[in-house]
Amino acid sequence: MSTSEPVVLAIDAGQTAIKVRVERPATAPVDRLFPGIRTHEPLLPQLADVARAVAAEQHLTVDVVTAGVSGLTRHESDASGLHRMLGLPADVRRVILAHDSVTSFLGALGEGTGAVVAAGTGVVTLGVGRTRVARVDGWGNIMGDAGSGYWIGREALDAVMRAHDGRGERTALTGLVTQQWPDLESAYIELQAAEDRVFIVASLARGVAELAANDAVAAQICLRAARELSVSATSALRRVAEADDVDPPAVCAIGGVFRADVIRERFGELVREAFPTVRLEPSHGSGIDGAAALAHLSPSHALLSYVSTSG
Template identity: 60%
Template sequence: MEHDPAVLAIDAGQTGIKVRRTRPDGGVHEAVLPGVRTDAPLVPQLATVVGEIALESGQPVSVVAAGVSGLTDAAADAAALLDLVGPAGVERVVLAHDSVTSFLGTLGDRRGAVVASGTGVVTLGVGTRRTARVDGWGHIMGDAGSGYWIGREGLDAAMRAYDGRGPATPLLDRLRDRWPDPTGAYIHLQSDPGRVHAVAAFARSVADLAADDPVAAGICRRAADELAHSVVTALDAVAEPDDADPPHVGAIGGVFGSVVVRARFEERMRDLRPDAEIATARGSGVDGAALLPGLGTGHALRVLVGSAQR
């Protein structure tokens, strides 16, 4: 696989949208925009991003390749996006869930699994013939081990400490930094349209305190256990009897910035799948998006990619 020099690569996550446009002269324009809203139609949001980049650069965009958080089969309408971005000169659209682009950016062509944990989390396993997505079902039904999950656990622990239902923890002080009256915090959150991000942001407090606070450390370790469980599930789902080489595992996203989470994750992977090799990421989600147009028809991931062309 090779990067298409004409591609506008988009890595659209809930925390932010990263874009990269390679100009015909070889120059590169990169930008970070506000994240996508998974509770609103995604195709119009992507069209707005393409329009903004085309207007800012003053150059037409010929190929759009996007990996998008929260993209369902019903929403993955490459033809609809192509219709909306046609005025920007786009001739081809390639569209996939961000688990696909995270995998490509992290492991490239190698067999294995990638877990990407930020505000939400999704794991993708890719074998020689099969793929398996594990979790990524949103903060209400899933996203175990995500930033939202950790933040929610941290808020719960803080309020348990406030009530006397749980052990004392400095997480309560961090909650008071944001909401001086803890009894009103839930009202503020429930009325906040950005509450998913507000809850996920509390994960930073949990990670910061994990080195010294047993409560915060326990939350981080449980998150890592959930993430490792998802990876092992994905690897098992795509394994073939004739697999000879060990699978590779990539762990990316802001949650893995926690020393406690990463150390526990690697420990659990060694226990559960000692044959797996934890790999250093080759690139990022936007690198994976740039690779989408060149994905071969025989690749196991190809069935997960939508495409439309004029």
């Protein structure tokens, strides 16, 4: 097998699903789907299990294994450890492991420069310059994730309880929340006891966006979310900018939060106010595209400092 045309087994590991792609020379890619990573169990053995299962199913001799992983910690970012666990033939020359913000960036903007804001239940922004990389937010719902689906849902719950107490403006969001919790005064007890409370709170974001056209409170929450997301994007761009940059920066907004027109449009306005020459680009691809791109990342690319490599 030519070293310029490796057999790549790429993994995009999220909490909802694990996507796997096999890329072979002169053959159409093969995609497989597995249940999401189990956050209460060690991560690397789960990735190794998936890689072995796909290699056996496809009768593969794999050259490169890559993985972009949601919530990857520094402790878990151990490509050598994953390499040892794979148990595949010695032909596996390289293993590359990265946080999913890296693979989201590569999927969205390729090897270009700029910032990618990925906003779903949580949010993380990655800025990439010619020599610098900056991660902004992605610090979880307790310490960060400003403008995320969870953040929007939490703001809605706060607004509803303020209205209930007479501390805040009446809002149609009350109807949205009482669909799930008819007794508002016991809702906080039910939420605290729910194992999937982060998902439950984030699931309210869609309803908030739908009400924004006719409800001032919902509209303000969406506009504040757009501002938080724009601040993350512009902060990332500033951190990676260099004095001799010539090309205008690119910004790509991905994830379910940006399906809301009110958020996406206001986000674009605010980013342009801060960077008038910015290019707002649609995503070129997905997280699994970015995971596969790790195998071909230029040896001089700034993102190499954000990946763990074995071999």
